[in-house]
Amino acid sequence: MRLPRFIKKIIPGYKVIDMKEWFAKGLIEIYIEKEDKEASMTCCRCGEALEVKRGKHRLNIKHMPILNFECRIVFWRHKGHCPKCNKARSEDLEFLSRESPHLSQEYSWWLGRLTEVSTVSRIAKLTGNDQNTLWRIDYDRLLKMLQNYNIPEVERISVDEVYTRRKKYHRSESRNEQYFTIITDLKTRRVIWTSNSRDKKALDEFFTIIGKERCKKIKVVAMDLHDPYKASVNEHCKNATVVWDKFHVIRIFENALNNERLDIYQDDKTAKSFKGKINGRFKYLFLKSASKRKEPEKKKLKEVMEENKQFYKLELIKEKFFKFFYQKNAEDAQDLIVEVREWIMEGKFVFLQAWVDNFISTWETMKNYFEYRVTSALSEGTNNVIKSLKRRCFGFRNMTYFKLKIMQVCGYLNSDYVEIDGY
Helix, strand or coil: CCCCCCHHHHCEEEEEEEEECCCCCEEEEEEEEEEECCCCCCCCCCCCCCCCEEEEEEEEEHHHHHHHHHHHHHEEEEEEECCCCCCCEEEECCCHHHHHHHHHHHHHHHHHHHHCCCCCCHHHHHCCCHHHHHHHHHHHHHHHHHHHHCCCCEEEEEEEEECCCCCCCCCCCCCCHHEEEEEEEEEEEEEEEEECCHHHHHHHHHHHHHHHHHCCCCEEEEECCCHHHHHHHHHCCCCCCEEHHHHHHHHHHHHHHHHHHHHHHCCCHHHHHHHHHHHHHHHHHHHCHHHHCHHHHHHHHHHHHHHHHHHHHHHHHHHHEEEEEEEEHHHHHHHHHHHHHHHHHHHCCCHHHHHHHHHCCCHHHHHHHHHHHCCCCCHHHHHHHHHHHHHHCCCCCHHHHHHHHHHHHHHHCCCCCCCCCCC
16 A cells, blocks of 8 residues: 555654554554664663574554554564673664653653643543553653753742641651742742752752852842741852741731730620621631721721720721831831831730731841842742642642652743753
8 A cells, every 4th residue: 555655754764564544443553664674783771782683572552643543553573682681682662662662752752741731640531541651651751851950040039838748657757848848930930949848958958959159149038937948048048138028927917916806805895795796707807908898897897996996906007017018118117117016015915016026026137128029929829839730630649749740830840941862
């Protein structure tokens, strides 16, 4: 039969001798053989030249689909004696997939590309392949990419942690080991590295990998108020400025504010008359900005403040502090926090006093925000993508694979940025 031109040279070094079609089954089989039958062979294990031929066996491997038909390539794979292994070994074939001998290299690469945009289970169902085989292809492919991956040079980074698993592997394992540390480039908005745990050693690992010279080029590090991260930055990046993330600062303030609400409710005997207005679904009403409250919420809050003036004072303190990060410079922000502290002292709010004293003690780091105006909000957004990735895959048992998938989806560890040898 007359073969199409694109079929004749489907595998380099091999020629097509026959082709069969089963349209009812949606299958095409292409039979090939070596152009040079006397060509030398190498061992598939060690790469040593095979000396004496020891027979052959037939292979039927899956190749790229043709016109929506499943395509299979049928050929003979020869064996020979390997002097290094001292065994009979099959010949090494470049077009065979390294992850599975039942797939071609090109088809395996295509499956790997598909796993970048969807889950392994769905790609396995779509292509009719075994799910474990597809997982192994994706995992090995990511490991190869990691070998060729170079962390880009950065000047501004964001550091945050993401919760990865509930169960501990060992009893001696701390809760910090159940997190990943995510390092994101604030300029390109992509994840550049992922480390186990949220201890100091996690960030130390990143700085050790990039080296001392590149650490000197880092100017700004945005993070939450996590002391181990700051200790690592101070040790490795002498020229970097630490900027506390405003989201975490406000959250700590809101926790203190909520504790004051509970304290007032427990101490005030008349508070039970408006229990339903400050508890339940309305307990976060006090944490909302006044401009974001709806009319029913404003009405309820007004009733509560008329019955207890302490809630009115808390409202003034909250609205005042919410303007902190919108000040023009650090001097104006410092004046604002001093005024907020005076109001707290006058109201004798215990939890807020502890909060404001701690806030003022960290002022040297807090004021850096007004110089650089950066936050770790990008990392928080990345964390939402990571959580959706975990839900989409119904969790991960292999934490190394999970880290690689994070860098594939949110970073540079994919075919758009990293080339793989042999593909």
